[in-house]
Amino acid sequence: MTADLHERARVLIALSGPEGVSHAERSWLTEHLESCASCREYAENSAAAIRLLRVNAVTAGVSLVATTQIRVRERARELQRRRERLWMIWACTAAVTLCAGFTTAVMWRAVAWIGQQAQLSTPVWELAFVVLSLMPTILAGILLLARGTHLADHNGSYQA
Amino acid sequence: MNATTCYFVSAMADENSEVARGLRRRDPDLLDRLIEKYQHRLLRYLVSLTGRRELAEDLFQETWIRVLERGHQYDARHEFSTWLFAIARNLLIDHLRRKQPVSMDGLAPDDGPPFDLPDTGLPSALDWTLRREQNEQISAGLQHLAAEYREALVLRFQEGMSLEEIAHVTGAPLGTVKSRVYRGLSALGPWLKGARL
Numbered sequence: 001m002t003a004d005l006h007e008r009a010r011v012l013i014a015l016s017g018p019e020g021v022s023h024a025e026r027s028w029l030t031e032h033l034e035s036c037a038s039c040r041e042y043a044e045n046s047a048a049a050i051r052l053l054r055v056n057a058v059t060a061g062v063s064l065v066a067t068t069q070i071r072v073r074e075r076a077r078e079l080q081r082r083r084e085r086l087w088m089i090w091a092c093t094a095a096v097t098l099c100a101g102f103t104t105a106v107m108w109r110a111v112a113w114i115g116q117q118a119q120l121s122t123p124v125w126e127l128a129f130v131v132l133s134l135m136p137t138i139l140a141g142i143l144l145l146a147r148g149t150h151l152a153d154h155n156g157s158y159q160a
Numbered sequence: 161m162n163a164t165t166c167y168f169v170s171a172m173a174d175e176n177s178e179v180a181r182g183l184r185r186r187d188p189d190l191l192d193r194l195i196e197k198y199q200h201r202l203l204r205y206l207v208s209l210t211g212r213r214e215l216a217e218d219l220f221q222e223t224w225i226r227v228l229e230r231g232h233q234y235d236a237r238h239e240f241s242t243w244l245f246a247i248a249r250n251l252l253i254d255h256l257r258r259k260q261p262v263s264m265d266g267l268a269p270d271d272g273p274p275f276d277l278p279d280t281g282l283p284s285a286l287d288w289t290l291r292r293e294q295n296e297q298i299s300a301g302l303q304h305l306a307a308e309y310r311e312a313l314v315l316r317f318q319e320g321m322s323l324e325e326i327a328h329v330t331g332a333p334l335g336t337v338k339s340r341v342y343r344g345l346s347a348l349g350p351w352l353k354g355a356r357l
Contacts, residue, residue, distance in 0.1 A: 014342040015323070045349050052298050053317040053348075058207045060199035060220070068195055068221045073188045075225050080186070 005032065009039045013046050107132070176236040183231025195224055198244060201319055206248055208314040211303050219255065223248040238328065245315070245329045301351030308332075309344030316341050 012021050012029045021029070033040050108129060115125025182190035202223065206216035226247050234243050302310050308330075315321045315329060327337045 010346070011338070011342050014345045015338055042349075046345055049345060049348050050317050053313060058200070058204040060203040064203070064217055064220065065195055065199050068224050069192050071221055072191050072195065072224050072228050075228055076186050076188050076191070079229070 006036065006039055009033070009036065010042055013039070013043045104133070176238070176240060179240050180234050180236035183227070183234050186228060186231060191224065191228060194227070194240070198241060201241065202244060202248060204318060205245055205314055206252070208302060208318070209249070209252055209307065209311055211299075215255075219248060219251050222251050226251060239325060241319070242321070242325045242328050245319070245321075246331075249311075249329060297351070301348050304351060305344055305347055309340050309347060312337060312340035313344040313348065 009029055009032045012025055015021055016026070016029075033043060111125055111129040111132065115122070115128070118125075120128075179190065179194070203216060203220050206219050206223075207213055210216050210219070223244065227244065230247070234240065302313070305313070311330065312326060315326045316323070321329070323334060323337050323341070326332075326341075327334045330337065332340070
């Protein structure tokens with residue numbers, strides 16, 4: 001009997017299970033074990049090792065389970081709150097975008113009308129429109145920088 | 161496939177789909193049930209991998225938090241337990257990476273007692289002592305194996321997973337899984353001599 005056959009038998013013993021070994025392989029293994037004492041001993045040792053592995057009891061304590069359940073529930077609530085905040089931000093963003101679009105269209109027409117009344121050339125009133133549109137943002141930026149609340153920490157220094 | 165097999169496969173698929181739907185909704189009641197159902201299996205797997213009860217308990221909690229956060233990623237075509245163990249395994253690898261840049265090979269045997277005793281009461285002091293000795297022997301034997309062999313043996317014989325499921329959890333090819341089970345069992349044998357039932 002060659003070493004390969006013993007090796008094959010031992011692999012089959014280790015993998016034996018509902019799906020690990022085919023019917024034909026199982027038959028071959030049974031025949032082999034009948035005639036090979038060393039593989040039979042290996043099979044017995046393996047079976048004993050597997051039995052020991054199966055009885056190796058590690059159980060989770062009640063407190064661990066309870067703590068985990070509490071932590072999971074807290075995290076679920078936190079995620080829920082975050083999702084609600086995110087939804088609110090999206091709703092506000094959509095509303096602001098709509099308002100901005102509407103205001104821009106109205107302002108465009110108003111500035112064009114004023115430009116025509118004042119007999120200004122088109123590039124001039126267009127430039128005026130751009131400056132007027134950007135003015136609130138520029139003013140807000142200047143104000144925040146001046147108050148030191150945007151780019152500075154409590155000491156007034158820049159924080160990376 | 162006969163009618164009985166069909167029935168069980170269908171029932172299992174239904175259960176997996178229900179779990180997937182609940183996880184997408186982040187249903188806390190479902191998570192409570194899942195934690196209770198898989199508490200021992202998950203902890204046993206983590207204790208076997210880490211060899212340290214405290215670390216295993218931390219990872220146990222983190223695993224369930226991750227299940228909550230990533231529940232929408234669960235694919236109902238697979239067993240929930242397979243997905244759960246894969247998450248636990250990834251968390252352990254992340255933990256080891258944070259500690260030092262290593263793979264699961266970093267799970268070297270520890271000096272302290274590797275496993276705790278079972279919480280359940282036992283019939284007599286003698287049984288209790290014998291059981292404890294056996295557990296210690298198995299634990300010691302497992303901790304002397306390389307982490308990948310230990311993991312394969314735990315998943316195969318303690319968790320009763322199929323070879324394909326183990327391949328799914330570990331991300332290793334089927335041939336590698338077979339080899340790990342065979343080599344792990346062969347390496348464990350000598351450690352368990354004298355601890356026979």
